[in-house]
Amino acid sequence: MNFASLAKTLIVSTAATALALSLAGCVPNLRGTQTDAGNGPISVDSSADACSLSITSAPSGNIQFVITNSGSQVTEFYILANDGLRIVGEVENVGPGTTRDLVIQASPGTYYTVCKPGMVGTGIGNAAFTVTDSGTEIVRSADTQALIDTAATNYASYVRNEIDLLVAGTDAFAAAYVSGDFDGARTLYPSTRMHWERVETVAESFGDLDPKLDLREADLEEGQEWTGWHAIEKDLWPQNAESGFIAYNQTKRDHLAGLLVADTATLKTNVHTLTFTLPQLTNGAIGLLDEVATGKVTGEEEAWSHTDLWDFQANVDGALVLFGGVREVLLQKDPALAAQLDTEFSTLQGLLDGQRTESGFRLYTELGVAEVKALADQVNALGEPLNKLTAALVLK
Numbered sequence: 001m002n003f004a005s006l007a008k009t010l011i012v013s014t015a016a017t018a019l020a021l022s023l024a025g026c027v028p029n030l031r032g033t034q035t036d037a038g039n040g041p042i043s044v045d046s047s048a049d050a051c052s053l054s055i056t057s058a059p060s061g062n063i064q065f066v067i068t069n070s071g072s073q074v075t076e077f078y079i080l081a082n083d084g085l086r087i088v089g090e091v092e093n094v095g096p097g098t099t100r101d102l103v104i105q106a107s108p109g110t111y112y113t114v115c116k117p118g119m120v121g122t123g124i125g126n127a128a129f130t131v132t133d134s135g136t137e138i139v140r141s142a143d144t145q146a147l148i149d150t151a152a153t154n155y156a157s158y159v160r161n162e163i164d165l166l167v168a169g170t171d172a173f174a175a176a177y178v179s180g181d182f183d184g185a186r187t188l189y190p191s192t193r194m195h196w197e198r199v200e201t202v203a204e205s206f207g208d209l210d211p212k213l214d215l216r217e218a219d220l221e222e223g224q225e226w227t228g229w230h231a232i233e234k235d236l237w238p239q240n241a242e243s244g245f246i247a248y249n250q251t252k253r254d255h256l257a258g259l260l261v262a263d264t265a266t267l268k269t270n271v272h273t274l275t276f277t278l279p280q281l282t283n284g285a286i287g288l289l290d291e292v293a294t295g296k297v298t299g300e301e302e303a304w305s306h307t308d309l310w311d312f313q314a315n316v317d318g319a320l321v322l323f324g325g326v327r328e329v330l331l332q333k334d335p336a337l338a339a340q341l342d343t344e345f346s347t348l349q350g351l352l353d354g355q356r357t358e359s360g361f362r363l364y365t366e367l368g369v370a371e372v373k374a375l376a377d378q379v380n381a382l383g384e385p386l387n388k389l390t391a392a393l394v395l396k
Contacts, residue, residue: 051125
């Protein structure tokens with residue numbers, strides 16, 4: 001059994017039960033079935049072969065989905081924009097038998113819902129979801145709205161800055177790679193990717209840009225071209241690739257590097273005019289921790305470089321920035337939840353700090369079983385209160 005399989009087995013066997021219990025009880029006072037009048041959450045049943053919603057229409061404004069996984073595989077649920085590509089809202093890492101909440105603020109229009117059992121492929125049950133005009137606007141106090149506006153503005157600036165740094169780092173990384181300076185490229189790889197990982201959930205909202213830039217080999221579909229960071233990663237760490245791997249020729253290296261630079265430049269263009277709603281901020285924090293739970297803490301994200309802890313730290317960085325932006329609002333609505341999140345973020349950061357080295361972090365394969373378990377347990381401990389954040393701010 002390789003390290004990724006060992007870590008994944010350990011996490012599933014020791015932490016899944018606690019995670020299932022905590023997620024199933026996220027927002028117990030909000031359960032129910034929404035009617036077309038919009039007076040309750042919409043039930044979503046994700047199974048092995050279906051993605052069923054209790055209703056397929058709701059009035060504009062705050063819309064809550066309660067996703068239950070009745071299948072045997074971990075699943076995901078997505079709300080897509082009318083182009084069927086851009087992600088409006090998502091919930092990842094919904095384990096078998098567990099329930100998760102998703103709250104979005106939606107304007108009138110046509111959207112699409114889809115589930116992804118196994119968290120691979122294009123998903124199943126893709127269906128239209130109509131948002132009608134409720135004729136009412138969300139009303140908050142002037143002070144609360146000012147805090148939210150400031151958080152949204154600051155986060156947009158943070159995203160643009162991280163993408164600017166990603167572009168600069170990607171240019172340098174690609175230049176080193178195509179020139180044959182593999183030591184230089186290997187050094188730049190984890191530190192540059194941190195800028196991507198800090199804002200990964202934003203990048204995922206742009207449809208096919210995310211798979212072009214960050215698709216893992218294990219998630220490739222038949223006939224799909226593998227491009228992006230991980231395709232190059234495999235070439236840079238061939239000693240860790242499977243037996244029989246043949247290093248790329250210069251033509252392929254030039255091609256992959258050119259696409260990486262071009263797609264990252266497109267991402268920069270796309271984020272330039274982004275704005276954010278309150279649910280996007282809070283769901284972004286939840287999504288980044290889900291990224292940790294589904295890839296980083298299992299050691300599966302960086303299959304050849306084993307630089308998962310750089311990614312882990314960056315996801316936590318991004319989630320903490322998002323939480324920090326809305327913390328003052330949360331202190332007004334649910335001070336106990338704010339205090340719990342402060343504690344759990346601090347504890348997780350302490351565990352990460354314990355893995356630091358002069359060059360960054362230890363390789364994930366160097367961690368012992370107990371260290372992996374401690375990280376997994378703390379991700380679950382943070383995930384339980386973090387998954388209450390959107391509902392606490394939007395629905396109370």
